[in-house]
């Protein structure tokens with residue numbers, strides 16, 4: 001496979017000033033007529049237009065059919081030599097949307113036409129310079145049978161519609177903004193929609209619309225509300241106003257990703273549009289709000305200013321994830337008291353960090369490790385990663401931390417002033433931020449900070465604390481190191497260099513009171529101080545501290561690093577009870593729980609009896625009984641760290657022992673603190689009308705967690721409560737919460753009864769049947785034989801990515817007992833499924849392939865069959881480029 005390097009970037013030698021596309025839509029043979037106004041920028045340059053799985057019908061230059069010896073066409077591209085400096089090129093080609101199971105390019109889902117072009121799908125629609133730095137003005141004409149495809153949508157504004165002969169009709173669309181082709185979209189078919197008019201701050205009216213399958217329209221209102229909230233938020237927080245007259249969201253059941261930010265015509269996975277209390281959970285509601293926001297925010301960060309090349313993907317994705325995180329936090333905090341709002345923000349931060357640690361930290365330590373701006377790739381689809389997105393967002397957040405919110409906002413404004421309408425690089429973004437940083441902090445710059453963009457791996461920061469009783473000072477030393485693993489160096493570049501790490505710290509006295517912090521030489525005192533570590537090792541001295549303090553480290557997770565400090569259990573318990581920073585307070589509990597679970601994992605692996613320490617039970621009891629903590633936050637504190645995060649702390653991973661130990665902790669907590677969990681259940685009921693707002697959602701989260709913990713401990717009466725809640729639930733969060741606990745911890749017969757009932761109730765709603773598959777895929781009783789049986793269920797299909805993710809991905813990624821069971825049957829199942837998916841949809845197959853990323857870290861008995869399965873996939877004839885890249889890197 002060909003490796004593409006960031007250093008090899010060259011500007012495209014032609015300008016494509018305008019693109020006029022005409023589609024004659026037909027499921028088996030759609031004709032695409034493309035008319036490109038070209039300007040050649042480099043003398044004698046050959047025009048190379050990407051094209052895949054296209055049938056070339058004709059080529060004309062300035063109205064004349066091009067002779068066959070003037071061009072070549074192969075499976076990748078159309079090449080034309082000798083074009084004049086200015087010309088109009090007309091290309092007619094055909095494609096087959098109905099057999100397109102890749103869901104890239106133009107495809108049919110449920111009888112309707114959809115497109116997905118990012119990153120390189122436009123080349124499956126027509127021959128074109130399929131790269132983000134070629135920006136053009138688009139007009140689009142869609143023609144199709146009016147009865148079959150009454151709705152015809154594309155980017156921008158509708159110019160007109162008219163009926164044609166033979167029962168066909170056409171619609172003409174114009175996008176007033178230049179854009180790269182990855183933002184092109186069309187939708188055609190039968191849809192219902194909801195709409196409203198919103199007014200921008202400058203007084204323009206915008207038509208907001210959400211399209212979905214007829215009959216689903218009532219379920220799109222939350223998405224429509226979220227869209228309006230996104231619009232208002234971007235104006236209020238960043239002064240960014242929508243630039244179109246019309247903004248559309250369309251839901252489809254078959255979609256590779258969550259959603260796509262096509263200009264003015266966002267296409268969404270239906271899972272992130274459709275909701276009502278009966279069938280969507282609190283988590284579904286918050287995902288909808290976040291993803292509607294994310295795609296909307298791309299209109300500025302991604303569409304108005306886009307990426308020069310795909311190595312710059314984090315330019316738009318890291319920034320837009322950061323923006324959606326801030327949006328969600330602001331929405332959660334809205335209309336709450338100051339205290340509740342602070343807690344809601346902490347919960348959001350915790351959730352984002354949990355995701356980062358579970359998905360990105362392992363990636364950054366494994367065979368796919370790459371900097372947020374990768375240096376090379378074989379298949380760009382493989383780089384829509386947690387690193388580019390979530391670590392990318394952390395790198396943006398650190399810039400906000402260093403510049404301050406006002407400075408960051410000014411930097412963003414400067415970025416748009418410099419680059420509106422352009423395709424730019426991550427360096428351009430940092431340069432805009434730096435201009436504000438330097439103006440506000442003379443003598444400082446972001447030179448060291450820029451290394452975050454080119455170094456992979458999670459840095460470790462070791463903390464040393466020295467108290468001098470006589471001098472009443474505390475010296476804090478921070479030392480950073482980055483493991484070599486995953487390093488990507490430019491030729492001639494030295495090993496990893498120190499990074500610029502903003503490190504927020506607080507100190508507590510031995511009774512848990514926050515100490516006012518004053519750095520030597522400063523007169524200001526504060527609860528939290530931001531230390532800026534820019535070299536390998538630095539020291540800071542805090543004055544006027546009488547007794548040895550307990551440090552509160554990396555408050556609010558101020559940098560994506562791993563902190564190393566030798567806390568005693570007593571210090572962690574003190575932080576858990578008293579830290580004024582809600583994030584580090586939670587972190588202290590997670591550290592205590594991690595230690596406990598890892599100790600028990602070792603006991604389990606060695607065949608020693610398991611016993612939970614009393615001090616740990618006491619710490620959890622104190623959290624359960626602490627009256628000042630709100631429910632959502634309390635649930636986050638009580639929840640045990642996830643297995644993927646824990647596995648990263650083990651030298652050799654024994655996933656089954658880890659799962660047993662973790663479940664043991666949960667069960668013992670349930671058994672030993674039964675009365676407290678029951679009180680949490682009783683005190684957190686949410687009668688009355690359903691609302692997904694953070695306060696009631698937090699109560700449900702805590703109540704359902706408590707109930708499941710009682711059941712994990714096999715506490716008498718818990719199962720009856722779960723069955724009663726399942727039957728009487730007034731919303732999906734409660735119904736699914738009860739069902740999940742029954743499946744995970746209940747008697748098999750009770751679980752089966754509820755599962756059967758659930759299927760019958762929701763047989764006709766695919767999004768709920770996905771939940772039904774996912775629950776069983778992750779169930780403790782589900783082994784390979786059971787998952788195979790589920791894969792044979794008539795409702796299962798690999799062709800629908802949501803369904804494949806619900807069953808196959810969930811089993812391989814989130815069922816350690818079943819997947820890693822001795823003998824390697826799980827790995828053989830994985831290999832079969834990767835290959836079956838690869839024949840349909842390489843993008844999705846490559847994601848499943850990543851389930852084996854960390855194979856070298858497992859115990860030897862698992863490593864051998866894992867390696868065998870990887871090799872079996874790698875040697876499969878006709879393997880896609882996407883899967884080849886993943887398995888080859890894993891085996892390197």
Ligand code: BAL
Pocket residue numbers: 118257259260261294295298317
């Ligand atoms: N641009 C791909 C989908 C997303 O990140 O919004």
Ligand code: ZN
Pocket residue numbers: 294298316317320
């Ligand atoms: Zn995005």
